[in-house]
Amino acid sequence: xxxxxLFVLTLTLMNCSEDDSNVNEDPExxxxxxxxxxxxxxxxGTFIRYYxxxxxxxxDLRMNEGENENEKPYSVYTYDTQQNLQSIKFFSANxxxxxxxRVYEYSNNQLTKIIDYGDGxxxxxxxxxxxxxxxxxxxxxxxxxxxxxxFNNQGKIIETNHQSGPDFFTKNFIEYDNDQVxxxxxxxxxxxxxxxxxxxxxxxxxxxxxPIQYMLTEHYTYDLDFTFGTxxxxxxxxxxxxxxxxxxxxxxxxxFEYNNQNLPVNSVTTRVNGSIIERTFEYHIAE
Numbered sequence: 001x002x003x004x005x006l007f008v009l010t011l012t013l014m015n016c017s018e019d020d021s022n023v024n025e026d027p028e029x030x031x032x033x034x035x036x037x038x039x040x041x042x043x044x045g046t047f048i049r050y051y052x053x054x055x056x057x058x059x060d061l062r063m064n065e066g067e068n069e070n071e072k073p074y075s076v077y078t079y080d081t082q083q084n085l086q087s088i089k090f091f092s093a094n095x096x097x098x099x100x101x102r103v104y105e106y107s108n109n110q111l112t113k114i115i116d117y118g119d120g121x122x123x124x125x126x127x128x129x130x131x132x133x134x135x136x137x138x139x140x141x142x143x144x145x146x147x148x149x150x151f152n153n154q155g156k157i158i159e160t161n162h163q164s165g166p167d168f169f170t171k172n173f174i175e176y177d178n179d180q181v182x183x184x185x186x187x188x189x190x191x192x193x194x195x196x197x198x199x200x201x202x203x204x205x206x207x208x209x210x211p212i213q214y215m216l217t218e219h220y221t222y223d224l225d226f227t228f229g230t231x232x233x234x235x236x237x238x239x240x241x242x243x244x245x246x247x248x249x250x251x252x253x254x255x256f257e258y259n260n261q262n263l264p265v266n267s268v269t270t271r272v273n274g275s276i277i278e279r280t281f282e283y284h285i286a287e
Contacts, residue, residue: 033284033286034055035281035284036282037049037051038051038280038281038282043275045064045065046065047061048060056077056085058076058077059075061074073091073092073093074090075091075101076089082109085104086104087102087104088100088101089101100117101118102114102115103115110129113127114216125141125143126140126141126142135151136148145164146163148160149211157174157211158174160172160174160224162224169187170186170187170224171186172186172224172226174226174232179208180233180235188244189244191244193241194240195237195241196234197256201231201235201236203231204232204233205231214231214232236254236256236264237254239253240252242272250272252269253270254268255267255268263283266279266280
């Protein structure tokens, strides 16, 4: 699982059945929709992710332009009864188990260890987690890479620090307006400011309620990059303004289309470097 994200999300509703379409077209009938599938395309590659009705990830895969989803290997996510991620497993296109990718261990509902098997060509790496006052520290034993997450008194992530190289650390500082992220800054002087609409971001599932779960499915512990996806945003992000040491570098913009539930159904994002990201969303009807 790469960072996908998806940091600005643009989505399309693709109804899976006539029944789903009929329900959505009836203004007298109120239904609740939850994300079921995200498809993201940029630079000739496509990332597809499927979700359970509770918002947890079921599986995902990557493919290149012209390839068939049913002919690609994929990753499967498994959970315990508390929605804690237990493992990520690789399967072939024929649904045959290939190997474990990552395994997660818990104690008293807290993550204590990640066993990372990578691509299977090396011995596994082990990352241990420890908990203090509004802080979680982690260290990869074999490499010595370390980092931490800091929280405010409401349990929201306000600072991250990770080691992406032997002597290179990256810090992120997160500012909120209530639950909405409004700014993310880095220790090198880079600042990202967000402009949102008032509609619900369907990918905002666990960032506040289960922040560790969010980090496990959206990031590597050695690559906490908040600049590609926006699943940490309560509302859909229209613009991300980027600056370094008060010098404006550019603005990433997203144009959304919505269904009659005011959920995004498709969008196009233009990044600061001019690249285009297209995303589509499909939904479950919540029971």
